[in-house]
Amino acid sequence: MGDFTTREEVEKVYRQRASHYDRASSTLDTLGFGYNRLRWEAVEELDLKPGDAVLEIGCGTGANFPLLEERIGANGRLTGVDLTHSMLNEAEKKIKTAGWTNVDLIHCSAKDYEFPARGFDGVLSTFALTLEPEYDAVIAGIASALRPGKRFAIADLKLARGWRLVFLPFLLPIMRPFAVSLKLAPRHPWESMKRHMEELKMTEHLGGYLYVASALAPQLK
Numbered sequence: 574m575g576d577f578t579t580r581e582e583v584e585k586v587y588r589q590r591a592s593h594y595d596r597a598s599s600t601l602d603t604l605g606f607g608y609n610r611l612r613w614e615a616v617e618e619l620d621l622k623p624g625d626a627v628l629e630i631g632c633g634t635g636a637n638f639p640l641l642e643e644r645i646g647a648n649g650r651l652t653g654v655d656l657t658h659s660m661l662n663e664a665e666k667k668i669k670t671a672g673w674t675n676v677d678l679i680h681c682s683a684k685d686y687e688f689p690a691r692g693f694d695g696v697l698s699t700f701a702l703t704l705e706p707e708y709d710a711v712i713a714g715i716a717s718a719l720r721p722g723k724r725f726a727i728a729d730l731k732l733a734r735g736w737r738l739v740f741l742p743f744l745l746p747i748m749r750p751f752a753v754s755l756k757l758a759p760r761h762p763w764e765s766m767k768r769h770m771e772e773l774k775m776t777e778h779l780g781g782y783l784y785v786a787s788a789l790a791p792q793l794k
């Protein structure tokens with residue numbers, strides 16, 4: 574069985590699960606994982622305004638799109654990047670149903686996306702960036718794509734510490750269908766945020782197995 578350390582393995586999982594993803598994600602939310610609350614918190618960190626341009630890395634089926642659209646409005650611009658074509662197909666359905674005309678979907682890995690310099694008023698990634706093996710380079714790209722004074726926010730999974738590790742044997746099988754394995758635990762996007770950006774804020778949830786972090790675009794030199 575794979576450990577989901579490559580993009581190919583991750584893409585295969587999401588290709589197979591795209592049509593069930595929204596249901597599976599809401600089930601986890603109902604079970605108390607609080608995914609929707611964390612998505613909301615991460616979006617709030619961006620402090621978006623009507624007319625803003627926002628980028629979502631690993632947008633999947635567009636679970637965050639209603640929250641983002643509510644804030645940027647029809648004059649804003651939403652760009653969603655994702656590795657998995659079938660996840661983007663689901664996002665496309667949401668866009669059509671909602672009648673949004675300001676969304677661009679881009680099918681590529683986060684690593685291959687060409688970040689436009691100072692092109693965005695906010696960048697978001699929820700439950701996706703830890704799946705990108707070269708997340709550090711991606712976060713450097715995100716830092717360069719933010720306009721001065723604007724933020725990147727992430728919500729994602731991580732390993733808890735101390736006695737809370739007793740829950741790991743129960744949590745891992747629940748998360749495996751989302752391409753999560755223990756091999757991803759050494760990936761620490763928040764450390765890259767600290768390295769490439771400024772004013773890192775981080776809050777832990779679910780006993781330290783989930784977190785929301787945000788950081789500010791670096792000062793122009």
Ligand SMILES: C[S@@+](CC[C@H](N)C(=O)[O-])C[C@H]1O[C@@H](n2cnc3c(N)ncnc32)[C@H](O)[C@@H]1O
Nearest residue numbers: 631633636655656657660682683699701704705
């Ligand atoms: C758990 S889903 C999260 C989707 C959405 N952000 C949400 O909160 O529901 C993970 C998404 O990340 C995408 N993904 C995984 N690795 C990626 C990569 N290297 N580059 C871009 N997207 C990636 C997957 O295709 C999938 O759609």
